[in-house]
Amino acid sequence: MEIILFAVALLLIVAAGCGIALIALPRHRSTGIIELLCLSFLLGAGFVSLASFIFGFLIAGSGLRLTIAACCLGLFALGLRARSWRFDWRFAPPDGISDWALLCLSILLVGLAAWVSSLRAMGWDGLFNWELKARIAFLNGGAIPLGFYSDPTRPWTHPEYPLLLPLSETWLYEWLGRADQEMAQLLILICFVAVLGMLHASLSRFGDHRAQAWAPPAMMLLAPQLIFSGQGGVSSGYADFPLAAFYLAAVVILLEYYEKGDAGLLLPFGLLAGMLPWVKREGAILWSCLIAMAMIKIFQRRDWRRAALPVAPGLAVLIGWRIFLMIAKPSSGEEFLPVTPSTLRTNLWRAPLIAWAVIHELLNWRRWGPLWIAVAAAAIFLIAKRRRERRVVLPVAVFLPIALYAGAYIFTGWDFLPHLNNSYPRLLIHVSPVAALTVAVAAPIGRARKDKSDRSTPEAI
Amino acid sequence: MKNRIIAIIAVCLLVATALSLWPGGTLRLLLTNRFESVLARTLRLKSPGGVYDTTDHFLKPLQIPRPSETLVKALEEIPPTDAVIFITAGDDEESELIYRTVSYLGWPRRIGEVRCGGTRAPTEAPFLPAPGEPVKWLMFYRIVPSPDLTQAAKKIGPRLTLSPASELKEWKSYCSR
Numbered sequence: 001m002e003i004i005l006f007a008v009a010l011l012l013i014v015a016a017g018c019g020i021a022l023i024a025l026p027r028h029r030s031t032g033i034i035e036l037l038c039l040s041f042l043l044g045a046g047f048v049s050l051a052s053f054i055f056g057f058l059i060a061g062s063g064l065r066l067t068i069a070a071c072c073l074g075l076f077a078l079g080l081r082a083r084s085w086r087f088d089w090r091f092a093p094p095d096g097i098s099d100w101a102l103l104c105l106s107i108l109l110v111g112l113a114a115w116v117s118s119l120r121a122m123g124w125d126g127l128f129n130w131e132l133k134a135r136i137a138f139l140n141g142g143a144i145p146l147g148f149y150s151d152p153t154r155p156w157t158h159p160e161y162p163l164l165l166p167l168s169e170t171w172l173y174e175w176l177g178r179a180d181q182e183m184a185q186l187l188i189l190i191c192f193v194a195v196l197g198m199l200h201a202s203l204s205r206f207g208d209h210r211a212q213a214w215a216p217p218a219m220m221l222l223a224p225q226l227i228f229s230g231q232g233g234v235s236s237g238y239a240d241f242p243l244a245a246f247y248l249a250a251v252v253i254l255l256e257y258y259e260k261g262d263a264g265l266l267l268p269f270g271l272l273a274g275m276l277p278w279v280k281r282e283g284a285i286l287w288s289c290l291i292a293m294a295m296i297k298i299f300q301r302r303d304w305r306r307a308a309l310p311v312a313p314g315l316a317v318l319i320g321w322r323i324f325l326m327i328a329k330p331s332s333g334e335e336f337l338p339v340t341p342s343t344l345r346t347n348l349w350r351a352p353l354i355a356w357a358v359i360h361e362l363l364n365w366r367r368w369g370p371l372w373i374a375v376a377a378a379a380i381f382l383i384a385k386r387r388r389e390r391r392v393v394l395p396v397a398v399f400l401p402i403a404l405y406a407g408a409y410i411f412t413g414w415d416f417l418p419h420l421n422n423s424y425p426r427l428l429i430h431v432s433p434v435a436a437l438t439v440a441v442a443a444p445i446g447r448a449r450k451d452k453s454d455r456s457t458p459e460a461i
Numbered sequence: 462m463k464n465r466i467i468a469i470i471a472v473c474l475l476v477a478t479a480l481s482l483w484p485g486g487t488l489r490l491l492l493t494n495r496f497e498s499v500l501a502r503t504l505r506l507k508s509p510g511g512v513y514d515t516t517d518h519f520l521k522p523l524q525i526p527r528p529s530e531t532l533v534k535a536l537e538e539i540p541p542t543d544a545v546i547f548i549t550a551g552d553d554e555e556s557e558l559i560y561r562t563v564s565y566l567g568w569p570r571r572i573g574e575v576r577c578g579g580t581r582a583p584t585e586a587p588f589l590p591a592p593g594e595p596v597k598w599l600m601f602y603r604i605v606p607s608p609d610l611t612q613a614a615k616k617i618g619p620r621l622t623l624s625p626a627s628e629l630k631e632w633k634s635y636c637s638r
Contacts, residue, residue: 118510121518124558131515132565139568153544153571153588154564181514237515 002176006183009175010190013168016072017044022079024271026264035201038194039268042249045242046275048072049167050317056143064142065174098210105217106196113192113227117185117235126237127181129158134169135179142174149328159330162321164279165239185237191245192227192234195433198245202252203440206259206390215440216433222369223432225425232426240429243279246272247286248433251397254290258297258389266309269294274313277321282405282427287314289400293393335419336411347410357420358406367425368432375435378442385442394438398431519562522555525618529566535617536567543597544571544590546626548635550603552576552585559602559621577604577636584633599624599635607635 017040024043025031031039051068059067080086094100122131137144144166149159169184176183199216207213220226226233232240250272257265273290276283294310337343362372379395405427409420509517513529520528539545547563549556556576564572573589573596576582590596599610601622606614614624 121515127515127519128561128565132568135565136568145569151571152591153573155588156561178512180512181516182510182512185514 005175005177006172009172012069012072013044013048013171014040015044015076016047017041019072019075019077019079020044020047020271021268023075023082024268026262027083029262029264032201032204034197038197038201039249039272041190041194042246042275043271044072045168046164046246046271046278047075048171049164050278052137052142052167052170053163056137060141060143068171102213102217105214106200109196109217109221109227110189110193112221113234114189116228117189118182120235122181122185122235122237123231125231126184128156129161130165130239131169131181131184131237132157133159133161133163133166134173134184137167137170138173138179142170146328149325149330152331155330155332158332159328160325160332161239161281162278162283162317164275165242181237185235188234188237188241191242195241195245195248198248198252199433199437199440202248202255202437205252206255206441209443212440212443215443216436219369219371219374219436219439220432223367223371224369225367226429226432232429238426239280240426243276243283243286244430244433246275246279246283247290247397247430248437250276250290251393251434252437254294254397255390255393257294258393261297261301263301263303263306266294266298266303266306270310270313273310274315274317277314278317282430284318285404285408286401286430287318289397289404293396335413336408337413339411343411347416350410350416353417354406354409354420357417358402358424361421361424361428362402364425368428371432371435371439374439378439381442382438390441394434394441398435398438401431402428516562516566519558522559523618523621528618529562531617532563532566535615535623536563536570539567539570539598541569544573544594545598545600546573546575546589546596546632546635547600547602548575548577548604548632549601550577552578552582556602563600572600575632575635577633584636586632589632597626599626601635604636 014037018036020043021031021036021039025039048068051071052064055064055067094103133144133148136148144163148154151159165187169187172183172187173179196217200213203213203216226241227235232238234241250269253265253269253272256262257269269290273287273294276287276290291311291314295307298304298307298310337347362368375398379399382391382395385391405424406420409416409424412419511517513527516529517527520532523532525531545567547560549560560572560574571590571594574587575589576585576587578584599606601624603620604622605611606622606624609627610624611622613627614622616622
């Protein structure tokens with residue numbers, strides 16, 4: 001029974017996301033079923049959490065749950081209607097021994113991540129910063145009570161953190177009928193599956209050779225920080241991996257916009273990028289990076305009329321959440337000093353030490369294996385080979401956030417090196433799937449180009 | 462051009478691999494320690510599983526069976542509007558973890574914290590309920606409550622005691638053993 005209820009909750013998320021994806025994606029775009037499912041899960045989680053937050057002010061309990069469920073089904077119907085009620089979900093089975101072996105590796109990777117998740121408890125922040133809010137919302141009928149934000153005995157829960165992950169967990173709890181810490185870990189495992197699916201889909205779109213699809217799973221397997229150990233990994237219950245999944249999906253759509261110039265991609269890109277600040281506060285930095293990159297191309301192509309599409313969702317989330325926090329008055333203190341020229345001048349001496357610590361972290365094989373060395377090589381290769389637009393988009397999407405994250409420690413109010421050593425490794429998780437994609441796209445494998453028309457048509461909708 | 466770039470990258474990777482595999486090199490150490498650092502440590506961290514998978518893991522120092530359920534039952538006796546103060550022997554990580562887990566399980570009760578410093582550090586009260594909010598319960602972790610509190614106190618395992626607060630005192634006075 002529990003499995004059925006869990007499946008219903010998950011299917012409703014996917015149905016809502018599928019509806020949004022079918023409405024937002026250009027009609028002529030060939031979208032594979034794997035990519036559609038991954039996008040549906042991500043967009044659906046964003047929708048369910050936002051709907052829980054907004055409707056939670058008006059209704060609670062089973063009324064809230066049924067309202068959101070009706071909205072999910074309504075969105076799915078709207079999506080189908082936008083496609084003239086046609087849902088052509090053809091799927092191409094793996095072709096040849098290489099494809100089967102890759103599928104086995106991916107299943108092995110997911111199984112390994114599930115096994116580690118079942119063995120490990122959540123991390124400190126995973127429970128107290130994220131799952132705790134899900135439990136409180138569940139105990140309160142689906143919404144977090146306003147009193148929680150200003151509770152003077154719980155500022156350590158960081159009530160100012162955004163709510164995509166906690167309210168998505170609450171959605172599962174409501175259907176299960178109980179708060180369950182193991183189920184919270186399962187949600188992040190599904191994000192991991194979505195990351196693998198998006199990597200596979202994006203390589204069948206941008207890759208030159210099928211063998212390139214081996215690079216991302218291999219990179220992830222060799223980087224223990226992502227799956228096996230460390231804070232922020234799949235088993236920790238932190239919001240870092242879900243943020244990485246949204247960032248990867250947004251980068252993939254942005255890259256496609258850069259390469260094809262299809263202005264119809266700006267809306268799905270804006271929706272995915274707009275969820276980043278709703279997952280985690282650092283998402284605002286990632287969102288800024290992506291919007292800056294999108295704007296450069298929009299200005300180049302003179303897509304003025306659609307310039308607001310990528311910006312509006314994220315801006316609405318950022319402003320809406322800011323206004324809510326002004327009303328709720330959260331009780332936690334600020335970790336960072338005001339970002340002013342005088343603070344910069346005072347703390348600029350930290351910069352070389354921060355740069356050294358960052359390089360040291362990127363070369364930490366115990367956490368990352370060969371990932372960052374391979375990314376550096378891939379970036380050099382992409383730029384030198386002048387491989388169309390991806391020579392700019394992928395390296396910038398990896399290295400700009402890394403640099404901005406590092407720069408933020410100039411303004412930390414804490415002892416900056418311990419703060420960096422404690423939190424920077426998990427910030428690198430945000431860009432690691434895009435890094436794995438960069439390595440795969442740049443991998444110089446043979447000259448044989450796969451026949452894209454053969455690959456993309458059978459599994460497309 | 463392309464072949465030259467591939468050759469340069471391949472040579473760099475070969476050199477890096479050779480240096481890493483050299484006795485004492487990073488990769489050699491990595492291969493030797495990988496089982497210990499990755500899988501063995503993970504296995505040692507085995508969580509109990511179930512609805513309270515993580516909180517049971519965090520509450521292991523309480524040395525009681527099914528600690529989360531036991532605590533939830535004990536806290537259910539406290540009316541949701543009553544505030545509680547968690548008094549602990551120090552500001553070490555274990556005490557902080559126990560306090561936060563108790564606060565997690567104790568929702569919607571407001572649970573403040575007093576860290577008794579002893580001779581090494583000052584007593585701190587970082588998270589107290591709002592002034593004027595009645596504190597009617599005290600929870601002692603690794604501290605034996607004063608005799609006037611022990612009569613009505615309830616032991617939750619060997620290290621944790623829950624006691625009604627008969628009268629409002631200065632927080633520091635609860636730290637004396």
